[in-house]
Amino acid sequence: MKPFHFGIEHEVAFYRADGKFADFTNTRFEDFQQIVDRLPEYASDAEHLRSGDAGIRRKRWYIEGYERFSADGKLLTCVPKGIEIRTTIHPGIQGVLNELQDSYQLLVDMAGRYGYRPAPVSFNPQQVQFTPDPPLNAFELEQRRNDTPEERDTAHIPMLTYGPDLSLSQAGMSSTAIVDIASKLTYYSPFIVPFSFSSPFYAGEIWSGLSIRTWKRTGARPAVLAFPPDSACLLHSNPTLTKAPRHPAEAGRIEFKAFDSSADFSLYAALFALLKGLVLDDSLPGRAIVPNAHQHQVAAMQGFDNPLVFKFAWQVLYAADKALAQDPDHILLEPLFDMLQSKRTPAHQLLEMRLCA
Template sequence: MNPFRFGIEHEVAFYHADGRFADFTNTRFEDFQQIVDRLPEYAADTEHLRQGDAGIRRKRWYIEGYERFSPDGSLLTCVPKGIEIRTTIHDSIQDALGELQESYQLLLATAADYGYRPAPVSFNPQQTRFIPDPPLNAFELAQQRNESPEERDTAHIPMLTYGPDLSLSRPGMSSADMVDAASKLTYYSPFITPFSFSSPFYAGEIWPGLSIRTWKRTGRRPAVLTFPPDNAYLLHSNPTLTKAPRHPAETGRIEFKAFDSSTDFTLYAALFALLKGLVLDESLPGRAITPNTHQHQVAASQGFDNPLVFRFAWQALYAADKALANDPDHERLEPLFDMLQRKRTPAHTLLEMKVSA
């Protein structure tokens, strides 16, 4: 069996010392950047991590937010939503998670020195929309028009949402197989995302569902992105499924973007195993170039209580289980079988904690 490689991007939200949620209404770029400035920089990371043009993404930690430019194209600031952690690329799920845990603990210890504590959320607990202030200038509007469809039309949505990008690649995989795997994951996304649901709150209240993040985001934004090395396999779709690699380390990557966030990184291990099994699977027929918005909203509202979601989740999990039968990552699927049998998601635990508080 050809080896896989794994990497994680995990967005961390924060509370201020006084209990306010730290977001674009009360936190400046400089407030978070002082934390990042104290974190280490590793020269060898340039082989693994794309740095971008603005200089914000130099480290494993960087400010995630909305970049603002002057009319002449100079970067003015980045309106912050949190701090993102990126891991380097690893040959095992365990090694990727080990680095994530180490980076996460270092971030929390440094942030605490400035009065910040982590907020385990997948959607902003207070704000319901982000509107750039001041309005976009001519340069920014022109720049936005040249971006991908989701960056052009829905760039405000990520300012409210928090979640991981779970990336995997398989050396030697053809561009055709990469696009096929990404379209399979896109098709089954509404049925596997409930394993991660953790955003049952909206505008300070209990939302009548399990994932407001999924309801608001997936469909308008990608569930999966893949970076095939052959440009002939780049597809035109809205939202985007395929993208030209911007860094050598992105070549061959399949990036799943639809899961809710979790501070229990063992859940990420289970979800990684599920994705790996689905990539290896040769039995499932479903394929989609763009995520089905309606199916994601049904899943976001009802989770595994919906008969269709429940049935297709079983199909996907069994297919992954069979594909990983002789793989050491096979045992990582056990928590997902338990969740599905009980029709439970992490959101159910959050709601019970809220009611009993």
């Protein structure tokens, strides 16, 4: 089997020293940047990580938010929602998680010096809407009009959501195969995202479902984003499925973007193994260019209690299990089998904790 490579981006939200959730209503870019400034920078990371045009993404840690520009196109600020951690690229799942844990601990320790503590959430616990203030100027409107459908139409949604991008690639995979895998993961996304559900709260109250993040986001935003090296394989879709690599390390990458966030990084190991198994699987027939918003919302409300979600989740998990039968990562799937058998997601535990508090 040709080697795989893995990477992860994990968004971290925070509570302030006064106990309030830190977001665009009460926290400035500079408040978070002082934390990032004190964290280390590794010269070798340039081989793995894209720095971007604005210079904000210089380190393994950077402020995630909504960039604002002046009328003549100069970057004014980035309205913050949290701090994102990026790992370098690893040949194995455990190496990614080890680096993520180390980077997370460095971030938490440094943030603590400034009165911030991590908030394990997948959706803003208080706010239900982000509206740019002041309104977008002519330059910003034109810039977004010429950018991706997500930047043009739904850039406000990620200001409320938190979650990981799980990235993987396999050496030697053609651009055609990369796009095919991305469309396969997009099709089966509604049936695997419940394994991560952890946002059963909305506007400070218990929501009627298990993942308000999925309900609000997936469909309007991509479930998967792929970076085929061959530009002839780029597709036009809304939301975006394929994108030209912006850094050599992105070429061939497949990012799964629809999982909720997890404070338990071992769950990411299981989800990585699931994605790896689905890359190797050659039995599942479903393909979709854009995520099915309705199916994601059904899953968000009912999880594995929905008969269709439950049925397809078993089908997908068995396919991944079979594809990984001779692979050491096979054992990482065990927590997902346990979850599916009990029809419980992480959101169920969060609800129980809330009701017992």
